[in-house]
Amino acid sequence: MSFLLIIVPLIASALLLLARPSGVRQIALAVGVVNFAISIFAAYSALYDGTVNHETNIAWIEQAGIRFSVGMDGIGILMILLTNLLTPLIILSSQSQRIDNEPRYYGLVLMMVAALNGVFLSTDGMLFYIFYELALIPIYFICAIWGGENRIRVTLKFFIYTFVGSLFMLVSLLYLYLKTPGTHSFAWTDLVNVQLSTVEAIWVMLGFFFAFAVKMPVFPFHTWQPDTYVTSPTGGTMLLSGIMLKMGVYGAIRWMIPMTPEAWHTLTPYFMALAVTGIVYASIIAVKQSDFKRLIAYSSIAHVGLIAAGVMAWNKMGLQGSLIQMLNHGINVVGLFFVVDLIERRLGTRTLRQMGGIAKVAPRFAVLFMIIMLGAVAVPLTNGFPGEFLLLNGVWQYNNWLGAIAGLTIIFGAVYMLRAYGMAMFGETNAETAEFTDLDGRETAVLGIVAALVLVLGFFPNIILQLTDGTVNRILGSVQF
């Protein structure tokens, strides 16, 4: 089943790119839904005691000890659910607008999905690296072809930055690989058994950290992100913020810390300081942003900073919080970027000051947007809350003062999100917003699904926490400092 999740979108992608059939939209959406169905079935038929389910392990490049081995434990299942839940939503939301050369666009989106699934399913270091890099290629093209102003300059920067980051990870992986006994192997289980001296571990960890910190991104490696989010077409932004940045968080949980626990004590204080600084820094910047999309980009940096801090704290609360928050942040950010997109398509602007009074003319939109906004502000009984609660507790356990500083996010989050909502929706209408039409059927479907998820996962977070509980216990138990 793991294999299917990769190969189905990849074949569909090749089909769309090469054969350019008619009915592209329907095919893409169907593939997305099929993938989601496979993920649900995989999740349904899995064990959650920390073991790896649905394994496929085939010899691939035998001479170099590289195997095509994929499978999913509880964390993997969560990531697969995240990816394949958001994919149909992203595809559906892209269909609200006309896109040039649709076969190419959807082909790239599906290639991206294949690569993302691969990243989350790989249990072989080299395979992980290959998928990690493969994911970069379609998103690069999506942004560079369908992006807005300055897209070439912005996407090139994004590409180079993240690509260089990944190279450092490759070096770390190779170093570990060469330390494996006998004929060497890239298998996760072999790599994780490598014993490193503290100095070695520090360098290896830094290599991983650079790759993942750029991807998430963690302050001060974040500056590619706001420009890229703003410039990309909405579908690309959703892929980037909803799923792709989670590759970094996932990488830290699955690879970085288990591979180099020897360096955790030495480096964590610095990483933690960066993450928490990023939370406050990005939140404060978001307070006065006038471009709605850029505002969400900065808020995303703040949220991911908290997720990263929760991972680095490496305790039960922090890890469980970071995992559930990855899913919920993905859902919310897709909803928010869709909100920005549909405002921009109607008004031709993303500038908050040029909006106002939309609640008056588009009540349905106002309600759904409000629910999603509350999720982003982490109001209890929305999906943003459980993750934020657990993450803050995890960070707080690591250090009380850092926890309190990270906690400022609940204040700033309210400041910038309520400001944005108020500026867009409240007040009197102006000449442009008076013409604002309420949501059509497809838009209602997308935002409705997102809003429903905000509430359902807000009331019943244990469904998600149970998925990862066993795996997190096993990881925490096996990684000894």
Next chain:
Amino acid sequence: MVGIIGAGSLLASFLLTVMCLNQVGASGPIQSTLYHFMSIDRLSLDFGFLVDQLSVWMMMIITGVGFLIHVYSIGYMHDDEGFYKFFAYLNLFVFSMLLLVMGDNFLMLFFGWEGVGLCSYLLIGFWYTNRDYGTAARKAFIMNRVGDLGLLLGMFFIIKTFGSLAYKDVFAQLAGADPAMVTVICLLLFVGAMGKSAQIPLYTWLPDAMAGPTPVSALIHAATMVTAGVYLVTRCNGLFSMSPDAMHVVAIVGLVTAVFTAIIGLRQNDIKKVLAYSTVSQLGLMFLSLGMGAYVSAMFHVTTHAFFKALLFLSAGSVIHGMGGEQDIRNMGGLRKYMPVTFWVFLIGTFAISGFPLLSGFFSKDEIFANTYAHGGAIWWAMASVSAVLTAVYMCRLLYVTFFGEFRGTEEQRHHIHESPSVMTIPLMVLAVLSVVGGLLNTPHFMHLPGSQWMAHWLAGNGVNGTPIVPMAEVHLSASTEWSLMSFTTALALLVIVALYFVYGKVANLPVSDQKQTGFTKVVANKFYVDELYNSLFVKPTEALSKFLYQYADIQGVDGVVNGVGTGVSKLGAIFRRLQNGNIEYYLIGMVVGAALLFLTIFI
């Protein structure tokens, strides 16, 4: 129809609450767990409810007063285009408030806590086309969130110290807890209470919250939500009683708030603003009472305050309704002729809050003063009495300026004035009756009246390990001391009521000092410029920092470095770019084929 569903659901809740009340009275607290909300190892955070003597008491207030206010709203909001939305929000509020008091653990309390904050935000900004109202709503939410952060951190300390957030687990382990830790927990919980119950320094949102429709002010910003902080401390009385330092802080904050905001209330001319500052001041008294260890007295004052303050707000709403939206009392006067029912109930409310003998506020305030004298001493008592005198002053000024003398508004307004319809006046009358007789719930022992310490006995109930849910405060004063304390404050109140009549009630025109405000009165009228202070201390610097970080730190600083590093790479990139001939299709096909080939190698 909307009104019937909205108010009907509250009536149903009220009746169910009465049934709960009976059951709790007959067979003790009811506990039930719906499901596990989150479980992390042994820490189980449940969606669970506890209806005991304390929570059912709050539920009675919430659903009872809530029902009356819903009925009133049917008349008040009649012409509003957002009528259905109003009731939706109001019902959502009641849901959250009930969650707050019915939860059996701190997390449930927090759900309700933030939920009522959200509803408050939605209802303050109910008339959303007005940008200023939106700003007031946001201010309320954000200031509350400052408090919520304290509450959240307090919960983290509770988890660490007691390994649980359930009340029963926490309160059962009090004996073995580290006192220093308990003090930290209490202070953090109190930060939450300061936000929600508008205590110094987090009080400035409440007067601005008057932007919301008047029934909202009555329900949320007077009778129920703002008392959540008092409920929290009362619920955690076991914790607070362990920490004299925390109790001291609570008492000081309460007393300072009570006096300071009462002074501001003296010079406000907006009918709702006066009541808002009065609410903050009364909440301050309740916290003073909590700080003295008189938890029951605080809850007693919560109860009577819910009656007379809801009454005052709703009758102020009736005035505003009758005056066609006018809120400045300088443009009113002589209204008793035009709105007799509103006048009489407002008079009852004013006398009740001022401590007129045998009305509800008389008893609840007297209890607080007696406890303050017994546990704090004469100076604390004297300060508290000052706030009581100030209360009588601003309330009588409000009453006399609004309803006595000659009408000072425009001719147009004079034609418009009318008494409100009975759907509004009947709830007023019910509340007026409650404001009169509410004191009988807990009359002092030494007076030998019916209802002697009835509420105190009820709330004592039976909690964890047989300890009382809310312990009775012991007042070791002789009956003669109690009589003289009571007589003194009552005499002062009566004196104020009479004296103010000659200043405001019997004169045709307003005194000059109320028309032109200069010197110190101007400072008071401008609320001691606290808003301006906060603005220049917190809001402006944050905004400036936001712009600075974005323009300089981020774009020029961090990104500048990145671009500097990247220049070399970019040059390399320029070389690689020449490999691209611009035909992306060609290039993509190559890539897909390449990837497919790579996978094919698996099977070869």
